[in-house]
Amino acid sequence: xxxxxxxxxxxxxxxxxxxxxxxxxxxxxxxxxxxxxxxxxxxxxxxxxxxxxxxxxxxxxxxxxxxxxxxxxxxxxxxxxxxxxxxxxxxxxxxxxxxxxxxxxxxxxxxxxxxxxxxxxxxxxxxxxxxxxxxxxxxxxxxxxxxxxxxxxxxxxxxxxxxxxxxxxxxxxxxxxxxxxxxxxxxxxxxxxxxxxxxxxxxxx
Numbered sequence: 001x002x003x004x005x006x007x008x009x010x011x012x013x014x015x016x017x018x019x020x021x022x023x024x025x026x027x028x029x030x031x032x033x034x035x036x037x038x039x040x041x042x043x044x045x046x047x048x049x050x051x052x053x054x055x056x057x058x059x060x061x062x063x064x065x066x067x068x069x070x071x072x073x074x075x076x077x078x079x080x081x082x083x084x085x086x087x088x089x090x091x092x093x094x095x096x097x098x099x100x101x102x103x104x105x106x107x108x109x110x111x112x113x114x115x116x117x118x119x120x121x122x123x124x125x126x127x128x129x130x131x132x133x134x135x136x137x138x139x140x141x142x143x144x145x146x147x148x149x150x151x152x153x154x155x156x157x158x159x160x161x162x163x164x165x166x167x168x169x170x171x172x173x174x175x176x177x178x179x180x181x182x183x184x185x186x187x188x189x190x191x192x193x194x195x196x197x198x199x200x201x202x203x204x205x
Contacts, residue, residue: 012076031060038084045088059084078157138173
């Protein structure tokens with residue numbers, strides 16, 4: 001078994017500990033695992049495809065520099081999404097400032113995520129609708145819950161809210177969305193609070 005193959009057998013947290021001891025290949029394996037979901041999250045949050053590519057690289061660079069702050073016993077997945085979320089917030093704040101000073105309006109490009117819906121155009125229309133009626137925080141919580149299949153507790157770590165507050169945000173978001181999304185009602189059926197950990201079986205709106 002090659003070194004790269006053996007790394008793929010390790011948990012995220014085991015890879016983090018190896019990376020903290022200087023094993024760059026271990027961090028590379030973490031980047032391989034999370035590059036796609038992080039990129040799609042950033043693309044949907046920030047728009048333009050090229051920006052999402054650059055921001056994904058920035059996310060992993062920041063994560064590598066901040067590995068020392070990763071607490072033993074913590075979960076890596078919410079931690080890396082927290083880093084990505086902070087990167088996205090910084091970009092959106094800069095764009096907001098530019099739009100105020102230059103009179104420009106940031107464009108939002110459609111994102112494509114996985115193959116969870118047979119009709120990609122329908123999926124994109126759905127997420128465009130979701131993004132248009134929810135606040136940025138509500139949208140982030142809904143995306144992480146339905147697309148990334150995170151629990152309310154994990155999402156709370158990312159957006160710095162309590163588990164109860166996240167559940168309240170989800171409840172309010174569903175109430176806001178349902179009148180706008182009657183054609184997609186089945187998509188927003190309640191799911192269990194503990195999501196499946198099988199990456200290939202993610203539920204995608």
